[in-house]
Amino acid sequence: MGLSRREFIKRTAALSAASYVGMHLPFSLEGKARAADADRWVRGSCRLCGVGCRVDLGIKNGKAVALRGVPESRTNLGYVCMKGMLFYKILGHPERLTKPLYRSTKTDKFKEISWDQALDIAAKQFADSVRKHGSDSVAYYGSGQALTEETYLFQKIMRGGLQTNNVEGNPRLCMASAVGGYLTSFGADEPIGGYADIDQASCFFIIGSNMAEAHPVVFRRVMKRKLDNPNAVKIINVDPRISPTSRIADMHLQFKPGTDLAILNAMAYVILEEKLYDEEFISNYSTFRQSKKVEVDFDTYRKFISDYSPENAAETCGGNITADNIRQAARWFAKSNGTVSMWTMGINQRKRGVWANNLIHNLHILTGQLLKPGADSLSLTGQPNACGGVREGGGLCHILPGHRLVKKEKLRNQVELAWGIPKGRIPPKPGYHTMAMFSAINAGKIKAIWVHCTSPAQSLPNADLYRKGMKREDVFIVTTDIFPTKTTELANLVLPTAFHFEKTGVYGCTERRSQITPKAVDPPAGARPEVWIVREWALRLARELNDPVIKKCVEPFIGKEESFDLPKAIWDEYSQKLTKGRDNDLRGATYDVLMKMADGVQWPAPTEEFALTGGTVKKFVRGMDPMADSEARDDKPYQFYGPAHPDRKLWIWLRPQQGPAETPDAEYPFYLSTGRIIDHWHTTSMTGRIPELMRANPYAFVEINPKDAAKLGIKPGDMVEVKSRRGTNVLPAKIYEGPIQGMVFVYWHDMFEDRMINRVTKDAYDPGSKEPEFKICACRIRKVSGPKPLKPYIVS
Amino acid sequence: MPIGGFVISIDPSMEKPILKNLERFGDIEIHGTDDSGNIVAVIDTATSDEMEKLVKTLSRMDGILTVGLTYFNAEDEIEKIEAGEFVPKISFGKKNN
Ligand code: SF4
Numbered sequence: 034m035g036l037s038r039r040e041f042i043k044r045t046a047a048l049s050a051a052s053y054v055g056m057h058l059p060f061s062l063e064g065k066a067r068a069a070d071a072d073r074w075v076r077g078s079c080r081l082c083g084v085g086c087r088v089d090l091g092i093k094n095g096k097a098v099a100l101r102g103v104p105e106s107r108t109n110l111g112y113v114c115m116k117g118m119l120f121y122k123i124l125g126h127p128e129r130l131t132k133p134l135y136r137s138t139k140t141d142k143f144k145e146i147s148w149d150q151a152l153d154i155a156a157k158q159f160a161d162s163v164r165k166h167g168s169d170s171v172a173y174y175g176s177g178q179a180l181t182e183e184t185y186l187f188q189k190i191m192r193g194g195l196q197t198n199n200v201e202g203n204p205r206l207c208m209a210s211a212v213g214g215y216l217t218s219f220g221a222d223e224p225i226g227g228y229a230d231i232d233q234a235s236c237f238f239i240i241g242s243n244m245a246e247a248h249p250v251v252f253r254r255v256m257k258r259k260l261d262n263p264n265a266v267k268i269i270n271v272d273p274r275i276s277p278t279s280r281i282a283d284m285h286l287q288f289k290p291g292t293d294l295a296i297l298n299a300m301a302y303v304i305l306e307e308k309l310y311d312e313e314f315i316s317n318y319s320t321f322r323q324s325k326k327v328e329v330d331f332d333t334y335r336k337f338i339s340d341y342s343p344e345n346a347a348e349t350c351g352g353n354i355t356a357d358n359i360r361q362a363a364r365w366f367a368k369s370n371g372t373v374s375m376w377t378m379g380i381n382q383r384k385r386g387v388w389a390n391n392l393i394h395n396l397h398i399l400t401g402q403l404l405k406p407g408a409d410s411l412s413l414t415g416q417p418n419a420c421g422g423v424r425e426g427g428g429l430c431h432i433l434p435g436h437r438l439v440k441k442e443k444l445r446n447q448v449e450l451a452w453g454i455p456k457g458r459i460p461p462k463p464g465y466h467t468m469a470m471f472s473a474i475n476a477g478k479i480k481a482i483w484v485h486c487t488s489p490a491q492s493l494p495n496a497d498l499y500r501k502g503m504k505r506e507d508v509f510i511v512t513t514d515i516f517p518t519k520t521t522e523l524a525n526l527v528l529p530t531a532f533h534f535e536k537t538g539v540y541g542c543t544e545r546r547s548q549i550t551p552k553a554v555d556p557p558a559g560a561r562p563e564v565w566i567v568r569e570w571a572l573r574l575a576r577e578l579n580d581p582v583i584k585k586c587v588e589p590f591i592g593k594e595e596s597f598d599l600p601k602a603i604w605d606e607y608s609q610k611l612t613k614g615r616d617n618d619l620r621g622a623t624y625d626v627l628m629k630m631a632d633g634v635q636w637p638a639p640t641e642e643f644a645l646t647g648g649t650v651k652k653f654v655r656g657m658d659p660m661a662d663s664e665a666r667d668d669k670p671y672q673f674y675g676p677a678h679p680d681r682k683l684w685i686w687l688r689p690q691q692g693p694a695e696t697p698d699a700e701y702p703f704y705l706s707t708g709r710i711i712d713h714w715h716t717t718s719m720t721g722r723i724p725e726l727m728r729a730n731p732y733a734f735v736e737i738n739p740k741d742a743a744k745l746g747i748k749p750g751d752m753v754e755v756k757s758r759r760g761t762n763v764l765p766a767k768i769y770e771g772p773i774q775g776m777v778f779v780y781w782h783d784m785f786e787d788r789m790i791n792r793v794t795k796d797a798y799d800p801g802s803k804e805p806e807f808k809i810c811a812c813r814i815r816k817v818s819g820p821k822p823l824k825p826y827i828v829s
Numbered sequence: 830m831p832i833g834g835f836v837i838s839i840d841p842s843m844e845k846p847i848l849k850n851l852e853r854f855g856d857i858e859i860h861g862t863d864d865s866g867n868i869v870a871v872i873d874t875a876t877s878d879e880m881e882k883l884v885k886t887l888s889r890m891d892g893i894l895t896v897g898l899t900y901f902n903a904e905d906e907i908e909k910i911e912a913g914e915f916v917p918k919i920s921f922g923k924k925n926n
Contacts, residue, residue, distance in 0.1 A: 039832070039873075042902050046834030046871045047860040049900040053836050054867040058860055070902050091902070098904035112836075112897045115881055125907070253895050260838065260866070260894065
């Protein structure tokens with residue numbers, strides 16, 4: 034008897050799941066193949082977080098109708114989370130932007146205009162600003178969600194064309210401290226290993242990360258490793274808040290926010306005291322540093338660390354921390370066959386985020402828990418292309434493509450040569466970092482800014498302060514996005530763009546892996562790929578400013594078809610010319626190779642032949658990393674050739690405990706921390722439009738420890754005012770044994786003014802990485818009313 | 830009416846009561862189990878909203894460790910949205926609040 038179409042799809046679903054666990058089902062679909070579920074499948078990456086899961090998008094009649102994980106993919110082994118499963122709905126969402134919108138003053142209503150008009154206006158505004166106020170009066174603010182080709186082309190026009198390094202992006206708000214940590218500890222950005230280490234690790238050290246919610250597919254992998262080896266594998270979770278991640282932990286260290294540097298130093302204390310360090314590894318491959326220029330010896334480090342006895346640290350840290358559990362954590366970490374540390378914003382978004390990163394790396398260097406299978410110090414990225422596009426592609430004010438520092442003349446000249454533009458064209462001074470950029474807008478120093486694929490009006494800390502600047506009539510704001518956002522509300526020109534799978538490009542995820550997503554469906558009529566927008570804008574800019582060098586910047590791309598040939602030409606230029614000989618050598622990762630690979634390529638991958646093997650699983654290891662061989666200076670198995678450490682060593686840092694910029698006091702007695710929830714991602718302009726996700730968590734709430742709630746007479750659902758020195762929110766209460774006593778926690782996805790927590794957070798930032806301390810500030814809370822019916826809010 | 834293929838990972842010692850619990854949900858078809866605590870299931874709900882809720886409920890059940898998706902098809906729902914037969918309950922206007 035023939036199967037009904039639904040029955041066929043159900044069997045397809047069952048067989049797909051069964052194949053993951055090697056289970057045989059009493060039926061097969063052999064000989065019954067038909068296009069019941071999709072006409073064709075297009076392979077790409079999920080766009081909704083930094084894990085980089087590979088998916089096949091099922092297309093039927095030109096529409097995306099289905100999604101399945103890619104089992105051969107080393108990033109996700111075929112699993113996908115619910116958020117990833119639903120993102121395809123964005124593709125056909127009725128509220129997508131499809132027409133360029135313009136208003137000359139921000140109090141006017143937007144009117145629809147043609148693309149020609151829009152591009153003319155954008156070019157004229159930027160050109161006018163450069164003519165009247167100089168090159169540094171214009172800026173670009175991009176995103177870790179933009180494709181590498183987009184970030185690369187934008188920054189090329191800004192630096193090579195308009196001669197400003199005012200190029201920034203939202204990874205400054207989430208990853209900059211991790212970059213600083215890797216550079217200062219290992220001499221090179223991005224992790225040494227990757228997800229493959231999870232499958233061989235015996236100890237997981239998860240700190241400042243609720244990965245169960247923020248990186249669910251990686252969490253699944255950790256959980257699988259634990260379940261397969263329940264006694265041999267230990268999981269340590271270090272966080273002031275009990276989260277779903279703590280569920281699988283053997284030990285959860287809960288402490289007073291901002292005191293974790295003391296815990297990390299105390300673990301190092303135990304490692305020294307109990308001689309758990311790897312003496313040979315330390316003497317072969319590391320040095321001790323007090324500062325970049327001051328090298329010290331092991332004894333000085335020992336002396337420094339002597340202040341951090343577990344007993345002292347337990348006193349500093351409070352919570353449930355005891356000297357015994359610090360000792361136990363250090364032993365598990367040091368003695369395991371392989372330890373993987375993982376962290377996210379709890380470590381990065383801190384006044385001392387770089388130091389916190391250094392102290393995690395210290396533990397790995399001291400114990401030699403690096404470079405071998407199952408051991409790595411692995412910073413997880415939040416966005417799908419913070420690594421690939423922004424960190425590697427030159428998307429921050431101080432870096433050029435290929436991990437080159439702006440301030441180094443030789444490196445600037447290499448870029449100028451590659452671009453065929455005059456020597457000295459790229460200015461030597463780094464541009465404004467994010468917080469300085471928005472302060473410059475407040476001060477009226479920036480007159481035109483292009484905001485791409487992100488919403489700083491909602492995502493900057495102390496948002497009210499910076500929104501004031503964005504509201505200025507003498508600041509012209511262009512935005513490129515797929516939906517209206519809090520920032521498009523403040524823009525003069527809103528340009529509708531193609532979404533993921535509606536255009537082609539490359540993302541680089543957490544583990545140095547570049548993966549291509551080709552166009553699978555047409556964008557809604559009127560929306561265009563950004564690379565086309567930038568090219569056309571640059572050609573107009575060249576005319577406006579009568580500057581042939583600007584035209585030169587896009588010359589190789591003129592006339593290319595926009596959905597594949599154009600991004601391919603941009604990628605070719607970037608990968609072949611700008612990564613050649615750099616530590617992120619991507620020359621082997623051509624579009625041809627990337628299209629062939631189930632899961633992309635890990636750099637360095639200097640040749641196509643090597644890229645086709647998947648690339649470099651472990652950096653710096655001879656025999657695994659071709660650059661460790663080509664750059665070798667001796668016959669040691671590990672070669673640290675990263676650009677930031679001329680001594681080719683790993684640096685163990687002497688970094689003291691330092692608390693947050695603002696601590697609770699009599700007036701503001703609580704710590705406030707913020708974070709992401711599984712169903713939402715960043716400012717909800719995408720996920721907020723997917724009803725399933727909105728219904729699950731329609732609005733932000735404030736999590737309060739039951740003991741604090743009892744003291745303040747707050748009951749579940751009561752409306753609670755959360756007030757800091759900067760702003761106020763009113764949110765419903767969730768009474769929950771999550772945050773430690775004395776701390777409240779708010780999710781940061783809500784767009785409604787009263788529940789937009791970044792109006793309350795503090796804009797202090799790390800002096801090294803310039804990443805703001807979103808994670809910790811002081812606040813006070815009080816009940817304002819009983820429960821109230823609330824509705825979700827999305828900008829329309 | 831979306832259809833999802835799932836691998837539900839459970840504590841193997843709790844297989845019997847968990848399977849019994851799962852039977853209570855009419856939308857879940859169990860296709861197989863193994864000794865390592867894997868259950869292969871197909872979930873077929875009226876809307877993807879319901880599927881999401883159900884997955885959340887399952888994730889919280891005793892003995893269930895993860896609910897992993899491998900395949901998802903929402904063709905019927907998309908057709909309905911396009912035909913205007915299925916209107917999402919939430920409207921996204923700024924006047925909502
Ligand atoms: S874990 Fe991240 S990348 Fe993977 S499916 Fe979920 S949202 Fe997408």
